Amino acid sequence: MMDWTDRHCRFFHRLITRRTRLYTEMVTTGALLHGDLRRHLDFDAAEHPLALQVGGSEPAELAQAARLARQWGYDEINLNCGCPSERVQRGAFGACLMAEPALVRDGVKAMRDVLGDDLPVTVKHRIGIDRIERYDFLRDFVATVAEAGCTVFIVHARNAWLQGISPKDNRELPPLRYELVHRLKREMPQLTVLINGGLRSNDRIAEQLAVVDGVMIGREAYHHPSLMADWDARFWLEGSAPAVDDDWRLALEERMWDYADAQQAAHGVPWPHISRHMLGLWNGCPGARRWRQVWSDHRMKVLPLREVARQAHQARLGAAAVDNAVS
Numbered sequence: 001m002m003d004w005t006d007r008h009c010r011f012f013h014r015l016i017t018r019r020t021r022l023y024t025e026m027v028t029t030g031a032l033l034h035g036d037l038r039r040h041l042d043f044d045a046a047e048h049p050l051a052l053q054v055g056g057s058e059p060a061e062l063a064q065a066a067r068l069a070r071q072w073g074y075d076e077i078n079l080n081c082g083c084p085s086e087r088v089q090r091g092a093f094g095a096c097l098m099a100e101p102a103l104v105r106d107g108v109k110a111m112r113d114v115l116g117d118d119l120p121v122t123v124k125h126r127i128g129i130d131r132i133e134r135y136d137f138l139r140d141f142v143a144t145v146a147e148a149g150c151t152v153f154i155v156h157a158r159n160a161w162l163q164g165i166s167p168k169d170n171r172e173l174p175p176l177r178y179e180l181v182h183r184l185k186r187e188m189p190q191l192t193v194l195i196n197g198g199l200r201s202n203d204r205i206a207e208q209l210a211v212v213d214g215v216m217i218g219r220e221a222y223h224h225p226s227l228m229a230d231w232d233a234r235f236w237l238e239g240s241a242p243a244v245d246d247d248w249r250l251a252l253e254e255r256m257w258d259y260a261d262a263q264q265a266a267h268g269v270p271w272p273h274i275s276r277h278m279l280g281l282w283n284g285c286p287g288a289r290r291w292r293q294v295w296s297d298h299r300m301k302v303l304p305l306r307e308v309a310r311q312a313h314q315a316r317l318g319a320a321a322v323d324n325a326v327s
Helices: 007-016 029-034 037-041 059-072 086-090 094-099 101-115 135-146 178-187 202-209 219-223 225-235 246-267 272-278 288-296 298-302 305-326
Strands: 050-055 076-081 121-129 152-160 192-196 214-216
Touching: 007 225, 007 246, 007 272, 029 037, 029 050, 029 059, 037 059, 050 059, 059 076, 059 101, 076 094, 076 101, 094 101, 094 121, 101 121, 101 135, 121 135, 135 152, 135 178, 152 178, 178 192, 202 214, 202 225, 219 225, 246 272, 246 305, 272 288, 288 298, 288 305
Parallel strands: 050 076, 076 121, 121 152, 152 192, 192 214
Antiparallel strands: none
């Protein structure tokens, strides 16, 4: 989710679900050690509970990242051992780390030595790499890393093919094998096992929660944010689910435009940096395509935010009226 789940995206998602744990986009240890810390680590207090996801392989650098996670007030630090991109592989981290479970164990230990019980260290990974499809590869990786005291594993139920296909294809071509994650949970009940990959409805999420301890949703929640609207009520038994209708969407927009005004005033953030994360808000509604087109039109960037909102909804309603007339 690099370049996707930035702080503006997370603020938007937090308006929809209060209880779901949010994760940052992956930040490399190099960026944390040598880059702009505020750009990488700042977040709004409303985003809690919030995990910092890091990419790296050197135990000393991971230990420093853990110190920063605690200093900035995160609720968890998560080590990414699942990203298959060639850029990440060149940095010797991400999914290629599954071939080096002892190194991952040492990195987790370095972070836990720094943090103690202050916040959990978790690991996100695949079920295997390349054509290694044996369950014992997954089991041995998890068992080795668990030796360092890691008890939470977030498992993307696909292999990562490290050569020959794009990161996008790596999210689609390797087959989903949920049964391996289920077996991992059965055989290691002392661990907290979460599943990720290919879950596109709340009924499918509920099915998985009957077998494992949690579910991570990425792009589906990004592209269809209304999916999250009843999570607090359905999965956390908190309150009642809202009616996901035009009024609900318009109220969300208004809160986000207030947020955008505040970000512009305080930090000079242009509104397109915020609105881009909301393009899925009206998905499935009449006129949604026209609404997205207005927000995505680069010529609109010179206009005030609320004027663009007005034109977007005018276009949406016009397109919806045409569709109704045709049907």
